[in-house]
Amino acid sequence: MTTTTEPTTFWGRLWTRFNNFFSTIANPGNFLNYSAKILPWLAGLSAIGFATGLYITFFKTPLDEEMGQTVIIMFVHVPAAWIAQMSYALVAASSFGLLVWRHPLADVSAKAAAPLGATITFLCLVTGSIWGRPDWGTYWQWDLRMTSVLVLFLLFIGLITLRSAIEEETQAGKITAILALVGVILLPVIKLSVEWQQSALHQKAGIIRGEVAIEFLIPLFIMALSYTLLFFYLHMKAMRAEIYRRRTISQQRRLAYEDHQD
Amino acid sequence: MLDLGPFSEFIIAAYSISFVTLVGLIIWVHHSESHHKKQLDLLKETIDKQ
Amino acid sequence: MNAFLALLKRDIRLSLKEGGTIGIALGFNLIVVTILPLGIGPDQNLLNQIAPGVLWVTLLLSLLLSLDRLFLTDHEEGTLEQMFHGPLPLELVVVAKALAHWLTVGVPLSLMTPALGLLMNLSTEQFGILTLAALIGTPALSFLGAIGAALTLGLKRGGLLLPLLILPFFIPTLIFGVSTTTGYLFPAGNYDSALALLAAISLSSIVLAPFPTAWALRFNMN
Numbered sequence: 001m002t003t004t005t006e007p008t009t010f011w012g013r014l015w016t017r018f019n020n021f022f023s024t025i026a027n028p029g030n031f032l033n034y035s036a037k038i039l040p041w042l043a044g045l046s047a048i049g050f051a052t053g054l055y056i057t058f059f060k061t062p063l064d065e066e067m068g069q070t071v072i073i074m075f076v077h078v079p080a081a082w083i084a085q086m087s088y089a090l091v092a093a094s095s096f097g098l099l100v101w102r103h104p105l106a107d108v109s110a111k112a113a114a115p116l117g118a119t120i121t122f123l124c125l126v127t128g129s130i131w132g133r134p135d136w137g138t139y140w141q142w143d144l145r146m147t148s149v150l151v152l153f154l155l156f157i158g159l160i161t162l163r164s165a166i167e168e169e170t171q172a173g174k175i176t177a178i179l180a181l182v183g184v185i186l187l188p189v190i191k192l193s194v195e196w197q198q199s200a201l202h203q204k205a206g207i208i209r210g211e212v213a214i215e216f217l218i219p220l221f222i223m224a225l226s227y228t229l230l231f232f233y234l235h236m237k238a239m240r241a242e243i244y245r246r247r248t249i250s251q252q253r254r255l256a257y258e259d260h261q262d
Numbered sequence: 263m264l265d266l267g268p269f270s271e272f273i274i275a276a277y278s279i280s281f282v283t284l285v286g287l288i289i290w291v292h293h294s295e296s297h298h299k300k301q302l303d304l305l306k307e308t309i310d311k312q
Numbered sequence: 313m314n315a316f317l318a319l320l321k322r323d324i325r326l327s328l329k330e331g332g333t334i335g336i337a338l339g340f341n342l343i344v345v346t347i348l349p350l351g352i353g354p355d356q357n358l359l360n361q362i363a364p365g366v367l368w369v370t371l372l373l374s375l376l377l378s379l380d381r382l383f384l385t386d387h388e389e390g391t392l393e394q395m396f397h398g399p400l401p402l403e404l405v406v407v408a409k410a411l412a413h414w415l416t417v418g419v420p421l422s423l424m425t426p427a428l429g430l431l432m433n434l435s436t437e438q439f440g441i442l443t444l445a446a447l448i449g450t451p452a453l454s455f456l457g458a459i460g461a462a463l464t465l466g467l468k469r470g471g472l473l474l475p476l477l478i479l480p481f482f483i484p485t486l487i488f489g490v491s492t493t494t495g496y497l498f499p500a501g502n503y504d505s506a507l508a509l510l511a512a513i514s515l516s517s518i519v520l521a522p523f524p525t526a527w528a529l530r531f532n533m534n
Contacts, residue, residue: 069267076280116287123283130276134269151480158477165467174531175463178524179477182459185520186481189513193484197491230284237291244298251305 026105028243035236042233049226056219073131075219079227080124081145084152087117087231091159092184095177105239107173108246110180111163112238116231118156124149144198148191155183169246315399316408323412326385333378337417338424341374345428356433363432364442364493370428371421371446372482375453378417379478380471382409382461383529393533402526407518410458410525411451418450438493441503445492448507449485451514455521456481462528484513 007013024030057072090113097106128146129139140146159176166172266273327333348366349359386392395405425446426439434442460478464470488510492503 068269070269070272073273073276076276080280119283119287123280126279127276130272130279134272151483154476154480158480161473162463162477165464165469165473171531175528178459178528178531179463182481182524186456186484190480190483193487197487230288234287234291237295241291241295241298244295244302248298248302248305251302251309255305255309 023103026101026103028105028108031105032240032243035240039233039236042229042236046226046229046233049222049229053219053222053226056222061215061219068134070131070134071216072219073127074216075223077124077127077131078220079224080120080127081149082224083227083231084117084121084124084149086228087113087120087235088152088155088180088184088187090235091117092180095180098173098177099181104246105243107170107177108239108242109235110177111173112242113235114156114159114163116234116238118153118160120231121149121153121156125153142198144191144195147194147198148187151190151194152187155187159183316404319395319400319405319408320412323409324416327412327416333381334416334420337374337378337421340377341370341421341424341428344370344373345431349431359433360435363429363434364438364490366432367425367428367434367442368446368486368489371425371450372453372479372486373475374421375417375450376457376475376478378413379454379457379461380464380474382413382458383465384461384470387465387533392529396530396533402529403522406458406462406522406525406529410454410518410522413458414451414454418454419447422446422450442493445489445503445507445510448514449489449510452485452510452517453482455514455517458525459521459528462525462532465529465532485510488513 007016025034053075057075061072091110094106094110094113097103098110125146128149132141132146133139159180162179163172163176166175345366348370352358352362383392386395396402398405400408422443425443429436429439429442457474457478459481460474463477464473467473488506492506492510
């Protein structure tokens with residue numbers, strides 16, 4: 001990644017700086033070091049966040065006259081929806097990083113994010129469905145949000161199964177990365193087509209009607225932040241596990257090779 | 263404590279499913295990290311002995 | 313250009329000679345449309361209402377069945393490897409193959425729509441527009457499907473994995489295809505905009521899909 005001759009233009013230097021910075025943070029050994037320092041902070045902050053969020057939710061939230069008390073399901077549902085989308089964006093960005101910079105850590109990141117993203121997307125679907133029963137009178141409605149989250153879930157399932165179906169790991173990473181990038185291009189098109197269908201079928205608004213009151217925004221924000229911190233905690237842990245796994249495999253290969261040499 | 267109202271079972275279901283799943287994920291990543299680290303350490307030990 | 317046409321001709325000839333691909337796709341489409349009314353019950357009004365949606369869904373599924381063969385035969389025989397070093401860029405090889413797939417599977421399936429429409433009690437005035445929509449929409453399916461075929465090339469159970477990967481990408485075509493006849497998206501009878509959207513999806517798939525397909529083929533072949 002490091003270029004030996006210093007580029008003369010401003011952007012060239014910036015690019016070199018960026019590449020150097022990138023290769024420093026993307027070095028698996030460095031990653032193990034700094035993630036070990038970041039992880040306790042992520043865990044602590046997210047634990048404090050969840051405690052505060054849950055306290056406010058169950059002890060301080062006033063009754064909403066229009067939506068009833070079920071509105072507090074929003075505090076676990078909406079953050080899950082947000083993480084679901086963010087984790088797909090993370091998989092896509094990592095896939096891009098893998099295909100462009102060919103860096104193995106990008107593949108580790110994409111591989112670690114997929115099952116976490118799939119689980120939280122599933123969580124979003126389940127909580128949305130539970131919320132729908134008292135609110136809409138049905139567990140499932142083919143509205144825009146639920147349909148696109150379901151499609152997102154299917155994309156995650158596709159990524160995970162495709163990766164597990166390919167035996168050779170570097171090839172599996174690259175092939176899955178292509179699927180993730182194709183998905184990121186087609187996802188807006190799918191969403192748009194569903195939106196068109198929805199707007200023509202029923203003009204009913206989705207989940208949140210009108211403005212969300214400020215006393216709901218505060219716990220929502222705290223819960224969303226805690227969810228995000230927790231997600232990055234989980235993602236870093238999963239990445240570390242994957243790095244250890246890959247190191248074990250390469251050591252085993254080396255061992256087998258050396259035995260063969262003897 | 264908040265009065266959960268007539269739909270309390272839906273609220274409890276949503277919260278418990280969410281947090282059980284999240285705790286499950288935490289346990290899973292912890293388990294898989296320590297498992298793979300142990301494997302690597304074991305392998306390194308055998309290499310060192312040789 | 314000559315190399316492109318030669319490849320196109322060869323692929324069409326091969327799939328006509330094999331015969332199996334087209335036969336299976338058409339037969340599958342027929343059998344699904346046959347058993348569906350038996351499961352739902354012979355309510356003529358209900359069948360008429362759901363006909364466009366059912367016909368489009370069975371079209372997607374039948375087309376999927378033949379997609380895994382898109383590169384597989386050439387891959388197994390080693391001819392795909394030769395095409396890598398041939399005069400055509402790999403992207404154009406993909407275009408030729410997907411185009412051949414559309415001509416030999418997509419077009420027959422689309423032309424079959426009126427016959428199946430009869431079974432589903434589809435109003436006769438909708439036969440034309442539904443067939444036209446299928447003809448305009450199916451190129452997108454062949455070209456997007458090519459991505460999936462390339463991604464799963466050489467996998468033991470690639471054929472089973474393919475629908476899972478590719479069906480979500482077929483959703484826009486399905487929605488706009490059905491909307492030409494149901495009129496819920498655009499006022500009934502005014503299907504120009506739905507057809508235009510279908511054409512837009514097909515054209516952009518033809519232009520864009522060969523790149524990730526060729527990319528995946530390169531990764532899967534080395």
